[in-house]
Amino acid sequence: MILVTGGAGFIGSNFILDWIAASGEAVVNLDKLTYAGNLENLASLKNDTRHLFVRGDINDRGLLANLLAEHKPRAIIHFAAESHVDRSISGPGEFIQTNINGTFSLLEVARVWWQGLGAAEKKVFRFLHVSTDEVYGSLGPNDPPFTETTAYAPNSPYSASKAASDHLVRAYHHTYGLPTLTTNCSNNYGAFQFPEKLIPLVILNALNGKPLPIYGNGLNVRDWLYVGDHCTAIREVLAGGRLGETYNIGGWNEKTNLDVVNTVCAMLDEMKPAADGRPYASLITYVKDRPGHDARYAIDAHKIERELGWKPQETFDTGIRKTVAWYLDNQGWVDDVVSGEYQNWVAKNYGGR
Ligand code: NAD
Ligand code: TYD
Secondary structure (H helix, E strand, O other): OEEEEOOOOHHHHHHHHHHHHHHOOOEEEEEOOOOOOOHHHHHHHOOOOOEEEEEOOOOOHHHHHHHHHHHOOOEEEEOOOOOOHHHHHHOOHHHHHHHHHHHHHHHHHHHHHHHOOOHHHHHHOEEEEEEEHHHHOOOOOOOOOEOOOOOOOOOOHHHHHHHHHHHHHHHHHHHHOOOEEEEEEOEEEOOOOOOOOHHHHHHHHHHOOOOEEEEOOOOOEEEEEEHHHHHHHHHHHHHHOOOOOEEEEOOOOEEEHHHHHHHHHHHHHHHOOOOOOOOHHHHEEEEOOOOOOOOEOOEOOHHHHHHHOOOOOOOHHHHHHHHHHHHHHOHHHHHHHOOOHHHHHHHHHHOOO
């Protein structure tokens, strides 16, 4: 079996659903269930013995050691993190605690356990660390995309904390020989994404006739990848990635935020036209920019393509269509996540903008 951390979040839950469907191999899912963790994402596995959920913190070393001793996973896939840049600006402490200290705890416990294994088990074990393209900082309009050798230059507390965790993973490979793999992926979108992130926020605000907040001039560029393609890439890296290496994962799909929002609006106009007949894009509202807002991210994903034969299957159009359809079809999930804490966040982040 494998141990997944953060498997009740957006990408982790997509990964577990994909993993069990594709391989049938059992998963122990360790998740603290912060505001971003939601077991409803895994409701379809409720009576499936191949999914074992454990509520806990990656900083709890005793719990981690017990889980490893009891389940003897052949791999750890580490998703657990605080993941939202705007929250890292208003409250960086949790990002240091989970992304840096938590990754350190996980590495330490994994190292001690791995060092005690027999030769055969030691050889097959993998520690796969899931990271972001944001560690590379911001590109100018004509710069080449990030490669695996681009120097790290994180600009937000989120990306700085992820960069620190990437460095620790690297050091555990070089110093102790821990069989690590690191992936640095671009912006994901798809089912189960918490509506603090741009795409689900825009879908839900549009459907509720609320303003669609664009930070600054809307010309910041991100590379977007459908979450299912990210999950496939992680499986490929786990199966065939070279130890100690990092792999960039991206969609070859750079878009300005304005393009993204206009595409989502056009899709909604087609799939669920507004009652008053007005195009959803008429709700676009420019608001105060994010401090330190990175201008552009772009990924050169040739290495994973060359070495492992991975390429994204979805285009932006097909991926966004699936995503919008999912939010339209899953009103119950939406109603659950937008109650409570979510309202506080919306008031805090957008209230004074
Ligand atoms: P998310 O915020 O949706 O989910 C994070 C999950 O981690 C939640 O279920 C949460 O409960 C859990 N968690 C948080 N702190 C924990 C702790 N201390 N102990 C145990 N569990 C804890 O995040 P996501 O968007 O699914 O991202 C998953 C990973 O992928 C992160 O490491 C993120 O940096 C990385 N990543 C995300 C994107 C993206 O576009 N979302 C892109 C590239 C990389
Ligand atoms: P986000 O989904 O938060 O991802 P990240 O900051 O990790 O790239 O934001 C994507 C882009 O959209 C980013 O340039 C910030 C911008 N944005 C807005 O313009 N308005 C919003 O309300 C949000 C949440 C993001």
